Amino acid sequence: MPDSAYLVPAFLLLGLPFLGFLAFWLGGRKLNKSAGYLGAALTFAGLVISILYAEPNTLHIIRFDWLVIGSLPIELSFRFDALTCVMLVVVHLVALLVQFYSVSYLHNDENLHRYFAFVQLFLFSMLGIVLSGSLLVMYIFWELVGLSSYLLIGFWYHKPRPVWAAQKAFVLNRIGDAALLTGILMLFYYIGSTDFEVLAVQTDSISSGILTSIGLCLFGGCMGKSAQFPLSGWLPDAMEGPTPVSALIHAATMVAAGIFLLARISFLLTFDARLVITIIGMITMLMGAVKAMNVWDIKRVLAYSTMSQLGLMVMAVGLGSWQTAFFHLTTHAFFKAGLFLSAGSVIHAVTPSENDPKFDPQDMRTMGGLRSALPVTFVCFVICASALAGLPFFSGFLSKDAIITEGFLWAAEYGILGYVFPIVIIFSAGLTAYYMTRQVWLVFFGEKRYQVSHAVHPHESPAIMYTPMILLAVLSLFTWFSWNPLDAASGWFLSFIGVTESEHLIWVPFVATSVTIVSIFLAYKQTTASNPFKIVSDQKELKQSFSWLNEFSNEKYFLAPFAYITNFSKLFEEKVIDAFVNFVTKASVVFAHFASWGDRNVVDGGVKLTVYSIRSAGQGVRNLQNGKIQSYFLVTVAGLFLLILWLVVI
Template structure:
């Protein structure tokens, strides 16, 4: 198919959502009753275009002149290849299901036209990133994704926390975007282009240190957009937006943009840059998993889980296998979107018609025993949770094991110390199984704790909500990605990983780790009082704030202050125990040394001077006693001198 044939699909893919945004935005509240179906129809049309024009065997590029600066021509480059086809399908498919789900979940909202308009704007921005053939074009749509994310998080702008969460997401993403832009400018300075095809040929002449710096700057964009340490704080609070928004942009698509970026620039990442990427990804992976273990909000647990899984994808890129990262991105998009939509179904089921004092419909401690009241939601949630936990026969098992395998193959090249990273990946997988078991139990098993609130009547969601959940749950099984339930198969080969290696012991170790973690979670959650962690047990424990506790404080009052407060506290202790102690030591030492010098000066220096003066004075006294003016004294002196002279002559 000629390159010009892709002008039409490019215009349709970008034009349909943008036209939908303008139509719904300008149409006003009069379109509220049809806004969801209009948005879903446009997205379905985009999905059809993506599938019709999918060419898995070739790469097609489009170039349009945009501006000429001196002798430099800046082009808008669009790219259709295998990775583009996959991402277009995932983005459109998840967006379609989310919009269908939202027609029921958001029913009755007075600003539905605005909600679905913002989703279309987000879809336009995300598709632009996927179609980008150069970093300049990607950066333009990258910023538009940040804008649409801000608008969706703050959709309920009358809620102060929603506005704060949107501002936080916007600010932290801008920090990462500044690094991203710096990398783009450096790359343009050294190669004269940001087109992926051009820079892949030009970077061979660059100094490795410069290339490492450029790669890390570009990685900064991923750190912000994909919520990596230390810019991961915006993701949990982004749950303040509507739950379908969480499923769309904060679980399946927007946060995946950073991983997509890394897949596009994987060819310019040096070993040193990959090592930094592994370190950042590992910290994020473990931090997210540990925080998920301690969370009680049903959506916040999933948000921390998203942080952890994104860290795992980043680690996979650091291992030099962007294919396995994209593999996990795809499986994660389905089962995590299913989890968020199922969580929304639970929240929808237990939310009373009128607010009830002391009842939080998102707190898992107010749930329990919901599997009978919500049988379909329970099955969908359990299937997607099993996929996230990495149980066999589910897609998450395949993609996680593929990453672990690549990790051990990577470690073989760099020595014994490198094995710590794939081992930590296995440990993180165990934590994932632990907190998902905890969440499923607290929500669907045990005592019905919501019955203490008479106005709460749990009920199953309508079909338009549970059908998307069921479809996502069905896509969480292994069969869609491999014919072998215990090894990654055709999907990885389709992505281009021709030399995929299967280590037979890894599925066994991963499965045993998952099972042990599930048993530990079951033992703890059934033995402990789920309400026992409402507050620290003692005042001393309440005052104790470690670095981890400080960094996990995502409240609107403390999020930005807490890290600086922790640093200030540690500096205060350093000043008191270190600097002040050193100054005191120096001061006391100076006093002791001064006393020693004073003693030396008094008895040695002054003593020597006094002794010299006394000796001279005594000599003077002797000389003066001889020169006394008496003749007999002179005779005695003369006789004594003559005697001594004769004695000297005799002896000599």
């Protein structure tokens, strides 16, 4: 189809969710009951449009003239290609299932219309990022995604914790966004455009050092949105928002925006930039995995897991394979969204029927033995957890295997030190299998610890909640991406996004599976101990575990530099900027008084003196014209005298 044929779907894909946002926002509470279904209908329409206009083998670009700065025209461009096709389906499908789930999960909320309005605004913003044909357009929607995330995290604005979490997410994302904007402005300066097609052919005109700086600045945006060290602290706290929000934007779509950005700009990244990206990704991956092993909140475990998996995707981009990173992004979207929705089902099941301030429905230490009460949730959770742990026959195994393979191929090319990266990935995969086994056991096996509260009566969620969970669990199986459960290279997905040649190392699946099985076994051994996973251990002892890494991103190590910068900025503002402003203000006042004095006494005085002189001269002449002959005689003699004096002198 010609590019002009994609004008209508572009307007519909962006227009439908934006109209939904306006309608739900302006409709008020009278739309509470219908907003979820109407929003799902709009999202389903977008999904159908995405599938109907999917043409991955052809690039379609739509351009609009926006404005002219000097002689530089600025265009708004949107593009449809293979990446767009995949992301449109993933974003729409996850959003559709989350909205159906939310109808039941939040059915008692008085502001349900506002929730679905924010979801539609987020969908509009995320689709704008997916469709962007230039970094400028992407940045516009990038900021809108940040706003949507802030609104959804702080949806329960009457509670202090969600408000604090929303502010933290907003501030940390602004740091990354500032770096992203810097990179965009540098591209404007050196190339005069941010269009992906223009950049692809003109980046050779920029020196390697400048290009590295630009790449790292653009990566700064990814560090914020995709929660990379040291800007990762907001993601676990974002769990203060509704659980469906976590499934939608903090597991499947919004946090994936950074990886999508890296996939778009991969041709801009020099070797030095990719090396830095790989190291940052490795730190984030390990930090997230270790922290997930030591927290008790069911959602925070998944949040730290998301952070770790995003670090893995960033590492894949750094290793030069954005395709495998995008592959893992896609598989992760389904099984992590399924895990969050399943976690929400568990929380829904163990929430006390009466107010019990001593019982925390998100603390896994107050769960256990729930598999019989929640059979559907248990099966969905185990399937999605198996995919996350990287077990064979699940989608996560395929995408992780592809990244590990690329890591070893990269190491073989760049030297022995390069093997550190794929080995660390395998080690992190083992940690993932360990903490997911720990979570499954704490929630669904062992003693029924929830019985400490007589107000807890576990029950399976309604069909409108577990149906999305089942669909996401089914999408976590290997068959959707490759008929060979041990080889992603033989599947359709990598070739779909443009991988023409892919190599498979036959031993990688067996090594990775062995590490995973050993980790599961070690976790299982913990379940047979007298105090499994130290459920009743002293909290002080628990905090000391992995203290060096746990504290690496807490206030002592992470927030302290920012606090120092803040205090320095405050002093600089008070002692330099404010002092300069005060000096200029006082000097302006003094100068104004001096100018006022000069105006009154010099300017106005000169005018008054002239007037007085002329008036006095006129009065003197008028006194001589009095009709007396003596006066005329005097004037005649004086005039004759003055004339003679003038002739003598001249």
